[in-house]
Amino acid sequence: MLSISRAAIAAWTVGAALICASAFSATSPQPAGAVASSADPAAASGVPFNAATSAEFRKGASTADHSRFRELDKEFKSGPEVTKACLSCHNEAARQVQHTKHWTWDVVNPENKKRLGKKNVINNYCTSPISNEKDCMACHVGYGWKDGNFDFSSEENVDCLVCHDTTATYRKLPGDAGHPVYERKEFPPHSGKFVEAADLKKIAQRIGKSGRSNCGACHFYGAGGDGTKHGDLSSALKKPGKYLDVHMNAEGLNFTCTKCHQTSGHQVAGSRYQLPAAEKGAAHIRGKADAAPEACQACHGNTPHSGRLSLLNDHTARVACQTCHIPEFARDPIGTEMSWDWSTATKMGPDGKPVVTKDSAGRRAFDTKKGTFVWDSYVIPEYVWFNGKFDYKAVGDKIDPAQVVKINRPEGSPAGDDSRIWPMKVHTGKQAYDKVNNTLIVAHTAGEDDTALWHNFDWVKAIGAGMKAAGLPFSGEYGFVSTEMRWPIAHMVAPKEDALNCIQCHSPDGRMKNIGGVYLPGRDAKPWFDWGAGVLSVLIFLGVLIHGGIRYISTRKGV
Amino acid sequence: MVKIIASFLLGAVSVTALLWHSASSLMFSERVSPFGVEETVARIQENMQNAGNGWSLSGLRNAAKPIQKDGGNVLPVLMVEGCSTRYSGPILKDDNLRFLSILMPCKVSVYKKNDGKVYIATMNAALIGRLFGAKVGGIMANVANDQAKFLEFDASKPAPKMIEGTPGAGGPGAGSGADGGC
Numbered sequence: 213m214l215s216i217s218r219a220a221i222a223a224w225t226v227g228a229a230l231i232c233a234s235a236f237s238a239t240s241p242q243p244a245g246a247v248a249s250s251a252d253p254a255a256a257s258g259v260p261f262n263a264a265t266s267a268e269f270r271k272g273a274s275t276a277d278h279s280r281f282r283e284l285d286k287e288f289k290s291g292p293e294v295t296k297a298c299l300s301c302h303n304e305a306a307r308q309v310q311h312t313k314h315w316t317w318d319v320v321n322p323e324n325k326k327r328l329g330k331k332n333v334i335n336n337y338c339t340s341p342i343s344n345e346k347d348c349m350a351c352h353v354g355y356g357w358k359d360g361n362f363d364f365s366s367e368e369n370v371d372c373l374v375c376h377d378t379t380a381t382y383r384k385l386p387g388d389a390g391h392p393v394y395e396r397k398e399f400p401p402h403s404g405k406f407v408e409a410a411d412l413k414k415i416a417q418r419i420g421k422s423g424r425s426n427c428g429a430c431h432f433y434g435a436g437g438d439g440t441k442h443g444d445l446s447s448a449l450k451k452p453g454k455y456l457d458v459h460m461n462a463e464g465l466n467f468t469c470t471k472c473h474q475t476s477g478h479q480v481a482g483s484r485y486q487l488p489a490a491e492k493g494a495a496h497i498r499g500k501a502d503a504a505p506e507a508c509q510a511c512h513g514n515t516p517h518s519g520r521l522s523l524l525n526d527h528t529a530r531v532a533c534q535t536c537h538i539p540e541f542a543r544d545p546i547g548t549e550m551s552w553d554w555s556t557a558t559k560m561g562p563d564g565k566p567v568v569t570k571d572s573a574g575r576r577a578f579d580t581k582k583g584t585f586v587w588d589s590y591v592i593p594e595y596v597w598f599n600g601k602f603d604y605k606a607v608g609d610k611i612d613p614a615q616v617v618k619i620n621r622p623e624g625s626p627a628g629d630d631s632r633i634w635p636m637k638v639h640t641g642k643q644a645y646d647k648v649n650n651t652l653i654v655a656h657t658a659g660e661d662d663t664a665l666w667h668n669f670d671w672v673k674a675i676g677a678g679m680k681a682a683g684l685p686f687s688g689e690y691g692f693v694s695t696e697m698r699w700p701i702a703h704m705v706a707p708k709e710d711a712l713n714c715i716q717c718h719s720p721d722g723r724m725k726n727i728g729g730v731y732l733p734g735r736d737a738k739p740w741f742d743w744g745a746g747v748l749s750v751l752i753f754l755g756v757l758i759h760g761g762i763r764y765i766s767t768r769k770g771v
Numbered sequence: 772m773v774k775i776i777a778s779f780l781l782g783a784v785s786v787t788a789l790l791w792h793s794a795s796s797l798m799f800s801e802r803v804s805p806f807g808v809e810e811t812v813a814r815i816q817e818n819m820q821n822a823g824n825g826w827s828l829s830g831l832r833n834a835a836k837p838i839q840k841d842g843g844n845v846l847p848v849l850m851v852e853g854c855s856t857r858y859s860g861p862i863l864k865d866d867n868l869r870f871l872s873i874l875m876p877c878k879v880s881v882y883k884k885n886d887g888k889v890y891i892a893t894m895n896a897a898l899i900g901r902l903f904g905a906k907v908g909g910i911m912a913n914v915a916n917d918q919a920k921f922l923e924f925d926a927s928k929p930a931p932k933m934i935e936g937t938p939g940a941g942g943p944g945a946g947s948g949a950d951g952g953c
């Protein structure tokens with residue numbers, strides 16, 4: 213009887229344990245990192261996420277094989293012809309694109325109505341696309357923007373292929389006003405290297421979702437070279453290792469750009485002009501409406517650390533995730549440009565001819581057309597309070613040439629809860645300004661006409677043409693002013709083991725040495741507080757000694 | 772007598788402590804470079820090639836690369852390796868000294884630290900050489916002189932191109948490897 217009872221109890225215990233185990237395994241919270249992948253259909257269907265299954269899923273996701281469409285089965289002579297064919301089915305696509313920054317290059321700051329966007333702001337790299345459209349529009353999602361008369365309403369001018377080409381053979385070169393290469397062409401000129409003509413039919417029949425190469429064609433090569441502009445974007449991200457980016461790791465999560473920069477109606481989430489700098493709340497599940505899907509918090513929530521690291525969650529109200537998790541940017545030999553000095557442009561070589569030199573790593577160091585460059589890699593960021601907004605210098609804004617001109621000044625302060633400490637790339641430069649009107653100038657640089665700086669090396673003519681195209685006055689007197697531009701760092705997220713450690717910030721000469729408005733233990737000291745704490749510690753120690761001593765003596769005496 | 776012994780011991784302990792404390796700075800030296808990592812490396816390589824005395828480049832080692840391949844990050848560390856047949860030959864021909872091949876080739880390490888600055892580290896060849904007798908001491912004193920020349924930079928000269936890889940790397944077997952001087 214007793215043995216039967218024991219067996220029953222044992223069976224009951226095993227059964228209960230199994231039920232508990234299955235219940236807990238179904239309801240236990242997933243680690244933060246798992247949230248993103250759980251949204252992946254492959255993961256949701258129980259298939260372990262990996263690059264292969266993800267690729268198979270993407271391949272199988274489309275319900276249309278474009279190579280079988282009659283509309284695409286013909287020899288296209290131009291990009292607009294392809295677009296016309298695309299629009300015969302995707303009849304809303306062009307209109308959607310025409311409402312995006314990728315098309316308008318025009319953004320209105322909702323707070324002060326100032327016109328921003330590439331068309332209106334000035335930078336300290338190439339400075340401005342105005343009067344240089346034929347070159348700069350190699351990175352416009354359109355065809356034919358060669359001057360101020362571009363037709364922004366023409367749907368056939370929208371370039372579908374630049375974002376949807378999957379063959380990596382569709383190239384748009386400077387000088388063609390956004391058109392692809394229609395005939396085999398030597399590029400760069402006189403280099404002996406040739407770019408083949410785009411096979412538009414083949415490309416149109418193989419279109420697909422935007423991949424890293426599509427976004428990277430412009431965003432990796434901004435300002436005229438690989439890695440030049442952003443600091444956290446370069447061709448190294450086409451197939452990065454885990455060390456460079458844990459999310460985009462080709463052998464791991466293998467995220468494409470649009471995994472975070474989710475797109476709806478061709479509107480791509482995430483922009484320097486509307487940057488979510490201080491998102492709050494728990495992690496979202498992908499697919500749910502989200503104002504800022506590109507923010508770390510969208511997947512990881514604002515309490516991403518668990519266990520013994522949960523103390524770090526106290527930082528998320530003050531410190532952006534990127535600050536600790538992107539300890540250095542440009543973590544690749546490609547590097548990033550740190551300075552562009554236009555004041556040395558037009559300086560000829562010893563033989564009186566234009567000269568180009570490279571630095572020790574093979575990156576551009578000097579070009580008679582453009583001036584002097586300084587590059588670096590594995591760059592320690594600058595840290596600033598940032599609320600996601602910049603105060604930009606637009607074309608025509610007044611400057612004070614006695615000061616270093618802040619091309620874009622990050623806004624934010626420790627006072628509000630809308631700001632976080634963010635990592636930034638600081639790009640310095642010297643660029644031309646009008647000495648009488650105190651405005652940064654727009655110069656006509658690219659082109660083969662007599663006023664183009666890169667053709668005749670005459671600053672006055674180039675500035676005259678550029679300012680005329682921009683509708684701004686030019687006094688005829690120019691000089692060079694020092695400028696600074698800041699770029700928020702958000703890509704190249706390192707493995708968690710490589711995040712900043714405590715002492716890298718909490719020390720007198722640490723990363724946060726220039727951050728004001730907060731008391732930072734380890735960096736800041738209040739002598740009276742330290743002295744008081746010291747005295748208190750001594751008193752506590754004495755108290756323990758006295759208390760312990762009394763007890764010891766009492767015990768010995770048997771009291 | 773007790774006082775004398777105590778003083779002697781105190782002196783010995785003090786000197787030992789001092790040596791212990793300063794051993795690393797005696798054996799190795801570190802300085803800040805005025806250039807970026809690649810340019811520093813390139814200028815050292817150029818100086819090494821122009822140093823004469825049989826010096827040639829043996830290779831450029833990137834100690835950060837295996838860590839990257841393993842999925843981790845460290846700030847850049849590049850080691851310029853060079854060797855002089857004039858100095859290595861006599862040591863390698865002497866069976867009693869061949870073990871010193873462990874010190875070859877001569878290395879200059881260039882790396883970045885968390886303060887964003889680029890540093891150069893070298894071994895104190897002269898001091899280490901003296902530990903192995905007069906013959907090695909004399910050779911290593913010459914190495915130290917040349918090593919100092921590797922680090923003399925003329926900023927007015929344009930930056931040379933960094934030489935990557937291992938010059939003269941051969942095929943497999945005992946005869947393989949770089950023949951850059953060693």
